[in-house]
Amino acid sequence: MCIVEIRPGEGGADALTFATDLAETVTAWAARHEWSVQRATAEARTTILVLGGVPVSQVGWLAGTHRLQHEPRNDRRGRRHTSTATLAVLPEGPAVTAPEIRNDDLVIETMRGRGRGGQRKNKVETAVRLRHMPTGIVITRTTGRSQAANLASAQAELEQRLQERAERASRHATDATRRRQVRAERSAKAFTHNSQRHEVVDHETGRRWTQRAWRQGRLG
Known part of the structure; x- marks a missing residue:
């Protein structure tokens, strides 16, 4: 089981829409594999997807900063805009418990x-x-x-203080994992989604998808 966290980055409303589209892609991909998906919205407009029975190694390649390059319909000058969203893949660990008091x-x-x-x-x-x-x-x-x-x-x-310390340590470990995977700046990119060329590029592997295939969750 793993947790997919998707957050809008730079780009205002476009980034929020882009993050929502990413969540839809992951959901469609999971459906093609018949994986269970639980979806929720957390604070800071974060979309949480819990994929049942799926190891992090199978989904981790999607992690990173996704960059969208497009021309907004309401921009008459035809300028290309860049928006970002981050996708982190985290393991769902066991319930955090304080160490035994000896x-x-x-x-x-x-x-x-x-x-x-x-x-x-x-x-x-x-x-x-x-x-x-x-x-x-x-x-x-x-x-x-x-x-x-x-x-x-x-x-x-x-006992209460030790439990709180254990929970803080768990959060810090999760935050460190998230930071290793994503950066929200426009200059950071793991994937580029280009609306003019109608394609999505994985910069680590060089793989390419049409935007239609990507949105349908046909990621391979």
């Missing part, structure tokens, strides 16, 4: 509680400072009426 990785300190809570809280070591050695996360709890309550609260927050 007792050996924890340092627990106790101290007297402060503030309101009665004499017992202020005289007995009910407060807890929890340190997670692998990450350096330190959590202090002083408001609970017992040491057990403060320790449980600190451990719950530690």
Whole structure:
């Protein structure tokens, strides 16, 4: 299973239309191979296509910046415009889970509680400072009426923080993969779609398609 992300680049409304057309091409190509497709629109006008049962290696060759060269119908001067859209192919990884918290990785300190809570809280070591050695996360709890309550609260927050760290790391890895594949500038190009010649060119392999074949998903 893989995820195809298509985003409009430079070119305003033309780029948005171009990105939509790319999504239609990938959808048509998937249909020809009888691959399942789930489609959604994410933030920043990103189109997400989830292709079921398809490895990244089979779709990855489409990744990169697609450049459209065309003459808009409303431009009476006949000037050629260039718009871009980016296509990234990403693996769908397993659900992100935080690493297991091992007792050996924890340092627990106790101290007297402060503030309101009665004499017992202020005289007995009910407060807890929890340190997670692998990450350096330190959590202090002083408001609970017992040491057990403060320790449980600190451990719950530690689990939450570790989960958030794991999710951030996963996002950063995905972002790095995306950056390696695409650049949105007009000068960047993996594919050129030329409306005057009615063709699409893969600059890495030199393969060419007619625009009609491309739009119908007849990519080979």
